[in-house]
Amino acid sequence: MTLAPSVREAMLGAVPSLRAFAISLCGNVDRADDLVQETLLRAMANIDSFQPGTNMSAWLFTILRNLFRSEYRKRRREVEDTDGTYAETLKSHPEQHSRVEFEEFRQALSKLPPDQREALILVGASGFSYEEAAAICDCAVGTIKSRVNRARTRLAELLAIDTADDFGPDRTTRAILTAGGRR
Amino acid sequence: MMQTDTQATRRSRGRLTRDVQSKLGKVLQNYFDDVVKQGVPDRFKDLLQQYNERKDKESGQ
Numbered sequence: 201m202t203l204a205p206s207v208r209e210a211m212l213g214a215v216p217s218l219r220a221f222a223i224s225l226c227g228n229v230d231r232a233d234d235l236v237q238e239t240l241l242r243a244m245a246n247i248d249s250f251q252p253g254t255n256m257s258a259w260l261f262t263i264l265r266n267l268f269r270s271e272y273r274k275r276r277r278e279v280e281d282t283d284g285t286y287a288e289t290l291k292s293h294p295e296q297h298s299r300v301e302f303e304e305f306r307q308a309l310s311k312l313p314p315d316q317r318e319a320l321i322l323v324g325a326s327g328f329s330y331e332e333a334a335a336i337c338d339c340a341v342g343t344i345k346s347r348v349n350r351a352r353t354r355l356a357e358l359l360a361i362d363t364a365d366d367f368g369p370d371r372t373t374r375a376i377l378t379a380g381g382r383r
Numbered sequence: 384m385m386q387t388d389t390q391a392t393r394r395s396r397g398r399l400t401r402d403v404q405s406k407l408g409k410v411l412q413n414y415f416d417d418v419v420k421q422g423v424p425d426r427f428k429d430l431l432q433q434y435n436e437r438k439d440k441e442s443g444q
Binding site: 201202203211212215216217219223224233236240241302305306309321324325326353355356359 | 415416421431442
């Protein structure tokens with residue numbers, strides 16, 4: 201059976217944030233896009249198990265996350281991508297934020313344990329509630345909350361945001377915090 | 384007043400202040416949205432299109 205137009209639209213509508221999630225997880229755009237592709241193929245093959253009216257985006261995020269976890273287990277011994285491939289994706293973007301600052305942020309993000317990273321991205325950037333994130337990660341709501349808190353604390357440390365005092369953020373932090381501007 | 388501002392930006396008992404959380408949140412959101420703004424790459428539109436064409440053929444036979 202072909203995909204109903206509404207289903208197709210919902211799937212494509214979820215792709216931009218699905219990509220952002222995938223890139224956050226694996227730090228490499230090419231791998232992330234392969235992961236999104238695999239997710240969509242898996243979703244289409246199992247479209248009968250999707251309940252109309254429920255959250256398509258959450259369903260796709262769940263599939264992608266599970267695919268990433270099984271791949272991650274396989275690749276655990278490989279070194280995580282640190283060649284700055286993420287920054288490459290921003291090159292052609294007209295409204296790109298400064299690459300330097302985002303590279304710094306990307307590296308800080310990559311230092312978080314995977315559990316914390318995914319929880320933070322789901323709740324802090326993808327717009328899912330704690331409950332939805334818990335369902336996607338197949339764990340308790342309290343677990344998500346504590347992972348998000350630990351992720352935030354660690355990130356703030358890595359980016360030195362918490363050292364802000366009378367003199368304001370230090371050089372690095374200031375660069376990060378003004379990342380919306382141009383250089 | 385200066386003293387109060389200073390204390391407000393510091394962490395207490397390992398928890399981040401609202402100020403730090405909000406700054407962190409914005410950076411995270413910008414990082415995420417930079418990818419979101421790129422929209423849907425053609426390869427994914429094509430993927431769904433091809434799936435439907437294949438299914439159409441299958442049901443036509």
